[in-house]
Amino acid sequence: MSGQWRLILALAASLVVAVFAVINVDPVQVDYLFGTAEWPLILIIIGSALLGGLMIGSVGMWRIYRLQQEIKQLRHKAEHHEQSSTDTPSPSTGLKRQEAGQETEQKDEPKA
Template sequence: MKGQGYIIFAFIFALVIAVFAVINVDPVQVNYLFGSGEAPLILVILISVLLGGLATASVGAVRYFKLKRENRSLHQQLTKDKSSIPKKDEETKEPEKSNVQKENSTFKTP
């Protein structure tokens, strides 16, 4: 359900941006690092939203891959640690048998 809400929110956001961009079609002066030019405001809005989305997605992707790598290393460490721990059943059964045998040998019934 969480994923569906995200998709619905993204669709509504894209629709609002598209309507906002279509309303603003007048040409505007755009200053670049290396010069200036004139472009329709609709293109400036859409390119700005696209670049913002790409920047956000790239940061999210970097974080996702870091967490995935950390998860994989922790999972490998966990399986390694599990294999080095002896089973609990084998440890507890043997001492109980020896204690029971000792008690039987000290207390003899007539």
């Protein structure tokens, strides 16, 4: 359900930006490091919104990549830990085996 609400909010925000951009079509002067130019304000607004979206999206993708790497490392550690724990019996497992062996010896002895 959360994904649907995010989509609805993203579409609503896009609609607001589009309406705002269409209303403002007058040319404006843009100053660059190497000069100036006149651009329609609609292009500046839409370009700024697209660049902002790309920046947010790239940060989100970077976080997802880092989380996937962390998951991969944790799975590898868990597999290694699981493998090492099955190779060497724990002290409690050894005690249980000894107790089980003593019980079978007691059952085999004849009662006097």
